[in-house]
Amino acid sequence: MNVTTELHDFIFNGHLNYVPHLSIDCAVFGFHDNQLKILLLRSKYLDGWALPGGHIQRNEHIDIAAQRILKERTGLDKIFLKQYQTFGDPDRLKTQSSQYFLNAVQIPIPPNNWLMERIVSIGYYALVEFSKATPTPDLFTEECVWWDIHQLPALIFDHDHMINLALLTLQSQLHYQPIGYNLLPDKFTMPELQKLYETILDKPLDRRNFQKKIMGLGILEKLEERKSVGPHKSPYYYRFNEKNYQEALTAGLSFGF
Amino acid sequence: MNVTTELHDFIFNGHLNYVPHLSIDCAVFGFHDNQLKILLLRSKYLDGWALPGGHIQRNEHIDIAAQRILKERTGLDKIFLKQYQTFGDPDRLKTQSSQYFLNAVQIPIPPNNWLMERIVSIGYYALVEFSKATPTPDLFTEECVWWDIHQLPALIFDHDHMINLALLTLQSQLHYQPIGYNLLPDKFTMPELQKLYETILDKPLDRRNFQKKIMGLGILEKLEERKSVGPHKSPYYYRFNEKNYQEALTAGLSFGF
DNA sequence: GCAAAAGTGTTACGCTTACACCCATGG
């Protein structure tokens, strides 16, 4: 099935496979170059960028649907995913002079098409290891790339709102979700971990206090190896002790930033 | 329109007014007799109790739909309501030997009826002033009554799961949501407020420390009046200083229980 | 007068914060 046929099939027969009136949108976070990144897709048909999203199969759990969608966009399995909010404004897809998304597909679409009706979207946020993801666009998009969370392009629909809320949720859950574990590679340095926390919390932290607190949690192992990273002392690598981390999370982490 | 006609109309024409595949369920909390209560409805057609719920009108914001549904069940306007989770297990309505809810309505219902399809439910929790609510059953239920959160009856579908998650959410948000303000009457005593916190957190708190911390937040006004409540010293009444409370909430309350 | 609950203050401990100097590395 070529792309045009596939698109046509999705538009006219998608309701047979997917639950109408519902969609999923995911704010996928990564960390690279000391920046918090989010994965966005550039729309073929509208002037703006979109969160990765999709529909729920008729007999599929919504959490599984989110996993499936992100597997398609990143190549990754078993992504850390958390539902954070469902977006149910009846006018959320009517933006820019009340124009619906699919009016722009350049295929005549009847007004009673399943994609032309009101859609409530379930928002998830995801944490992935930047270097392991392979951003891949979908049928509706030209490209799929990481954007610095502080320098975002124009977004379609209510996706800016979705991102803002995802970020707030991430901040508020930093203390009891395995943020670092999911966003960082297996080995990382203390300054990298600190930058991650500083970036998400959007405030500077004291190096010595940060190190003391993090190490006090007993969830990190210091390795022998150091990372050579510039004209100065080389920082040690650390890794998470997965067992201790999981235990600490269920007990509630209690950093006190 | 009598009840039978109304029910018939809802079943066979409801999809014209309401968004199919979606519903709302609300965990409504109240506080009375030093107990945390939740509002439940006894089903006419199934053997168990249910959360107050309903469907979303085709052009209605989901938050407005939740308000409308609770207005019908309690008589109250402008209820404190917060979305906390969307429940999307494809089998969530298939309980007790795969029997769907509406098989029990004693009206023959075709399998492609909108109520027979998969339904994803958006969960809200609500905080109401117990004495102001007027519990009122709906079309599908015999009675609507408050239950002690620690002594619940058998529940239909996944409603026990919904309640558990609502409670966990309430606990975790106790520190930055206006819990007391919404659950207590205008005037209340310090022991009553403490019991509320103890009940939600499910642990005892020290009276002296509790009073110090709460008063330290500057959100309570002590009144002259005392409540005569038994063969012992009479506690003072307090009330919230609404202005200070709202300010404190946006700043983040930070009790430290 | 007695039982039952409310009002109130002080102390110790732990956690959080603030802060400065030396070391390693690359150019």
Next chain:
DNA sequence: CCATGGGTGTAAGCGTAACACTTTTGC
């Protein structure tokens, strides 16, 4: 050798937690 960033410890202050006796009231 110099600039840059990493590694490390201590002291002060604040908030939290622990704790007991007196007062009021109804029976």
